[in-house]
Amino acid sequence: xxxxxxxxxxxxxxxxxxxxxxxxxxxxxxxxxxxxxxxxxxxxxxxxxxxxxxxxxxxxxxxxxxxxxxxxxxxxxxxxxxxxxxxxxxxxxxxxxxxxxxxxxxxxxxxxxxxxxxxxxxxxxxxxxxxxxxxxxxxxxxxx
Numbered sequence: 001x002x003x004x005x006x007x008x009x010x011x012x013x014x015x016x017x018x019x020x021x022x023x024x025x026x027x028x029x030x031x032x033x034x035x036x037x038x039x040x041x042x043x044x045x046x047x048x049x050x051x052x053x054x055x056x057x058x059x060x061x062x063x064x065x066x067x068x069x070x071x072x073x074x075x076x077x078x079x080x081x082x083x084x085x086x087x088x089x090x091x092x093x094x095x096x097x098x099x100x101x102x103x104x105x106x107x108x109x110x111x112x113x114x115x116x117x118x119x120x121x122x123x124x125x126x127x128x129x130x131x132x133x134x135x136x137x138x139x140x141x142x143x144x
Contacts, residue, residue: 026130028107028117037085038127038135044081046135047127049074051110055118059105073106073118076125076139085135086124 038046052074060069108116108127117128120139128134 024113026115028115028128028130037133039085039087041085041135042081043077043083043085043127043135043137046085046129047077047108047110047116049078049081051112052077052108053111054109056107056109057104058107059102061103069104073104073120076120077108077118079140080125080137083137085137 055070055073057066057070057073060066062069062072064072102119102121104118104120106118108118110116115130119126123138124136125139126134126136
């Protein structure tokens with residue numbers, strides 16, 4: 001074999017063996033989804049609203065300002081803290097990037113570094129954790 005192929009084969013071997021992902025990176029898109037999600041747990045047991053460091057708004061199909069949308073997401077999570085998650089994990093479509101039916105999409109960062117994906121439509125709000133678990137809850141009624 002020509003020595004000209006050695007660097008290419010070494011690079012391909014590294015790809016075949018897997019990539020070293022930096023410790024702080026989080027995969028909210030392709031993590032394996034464990035069966036059952038967060039059924040039986042309350043929203044506040046999974047995500048403590050007081051521990052939210054930052055909400056990154058990715059999508060908002062509303063006529064409100066971004067600030068109002070961010071407040072609405074925080075309020076939704078705060079009011080729903082005592083609610084149990086609905087049975088079963090979140091439907092995959094609602095947590096896909098830019099699902100047609102979602103009103104809000106956000107990434108939520110907590111003080112301890114945990115990252116959650118958030119999506120909501122008029123009937124349910126869903127969270128996905130970095131371990132692939134997910135769950136939905138009924139969003140509280142909107143306030144004026």
